[in-house]
Amino acid sequence: MTHTLPELPYKLDALEPYIDAKTMEIHHGKHHAGYVAKLNAVLEKHSELRNKDVDELLMDIDSIPEDVRNVVINNGGGHSNHSKFWLWLSPKKQSPEGKIKKSIEKNFGSFDKFKEQFSNAAAARFGSGWAWLVLHGGKLEIISTPNQDSPVMDGKIPILGLDVWEHAYYLKYQNKRPEYVEAFFNIINWKKVNEIYEKAEN
Ligand code: MN
Numbered sequence: 001m002t003h004t005l006p007e008l009p010y011k012l013d014a015l016e017p018y019i020d021a022k023t024m025e026i027h028h029g030k031h032h033a034g035y036v037a038k039l040n041a042v043l044e045k046h047s048e049l050r051n052k053d054v055d056e057l058l059m060d061i062d063s064i065p066e067d068v069r070n071v072v073i074n075n076g077g078g079h080s081n082h083s084k085f086w087l088w089l090s091p092k093k094q095s096p097e098g099k100i101k102k103s104i105e106k107n108f109g110s111f112d113k114f115k116e117q118f119s120n121a122a123a124a125r126f127g128s129g130w131a132w133l134v135l136h137g138g139k140l141e142i143i144s145t146p147n148q149d150s151p152v153m154d155g156k157i158p159i160l161g162l163d164v165w166e167h168a169y170y171l172k173y174q175n176k177r178p179e180y181v182e183a184f185f186n187i188i189n190w191k192k193v194n195e196i197y198e199k200a201e202n
């Protein structure tokens with residue numbers, strides 16, 4: 001298959017003031033588009049990989065031929081991570097709801113403790129990467145990954161993730177990553193997060 005850049009489910013300025021339109025324009029239209037283009041280019045050399053979707057490629061990363069494995073990790077990971085990321089964002093403020101709300105409270109003690117632990121993971125990731133809430137062996141965990149490494153490669157299911165590459169926040173927040181992380185909590189699409197969690201649990 002040819003991998004394609006998904007359309008954003010909202011306008012570029014819909015996440016203002018938390019994420020500015022210019023950042024969204026470059027992030028989606030240049031960075032994400034770039035991962036898709038590079039992934040497609042490298043798969044041209046390997047027709048046997050062309051019938052798999054991007055998460056199928058990542059789930060079985062050790063089986064990807066060595067000459068293209070790193071390109072798939074970086075650009076397939078970039079495509080997968082960003083495709084999920086756009087759906088985790090909501091122009092309207094939402095509160096945690098449903099099963100995920102209960103499971104977060106049960107696993108982390110309270111929503112505030114979850115938020116603190118997730119924010120710390122986002123802040124502590126040195127350089128470029130992601131902070132994640134994942135489902136692993138039936139349990140919720142907070143982790144972070146470097147670069148575009150996807151939790152899917154380790155058999156973990158992303159439930160919520162935050163891009164902490166500078167390209168995700170630098171125009172508006174410069175070096176103040178913690179302010180960007182705090183802002184993120186105003187635009188999480190908890191309805192979608194809950195949907196993903198309920199599906200992953202089954
Ligand atoms: Mn990004």
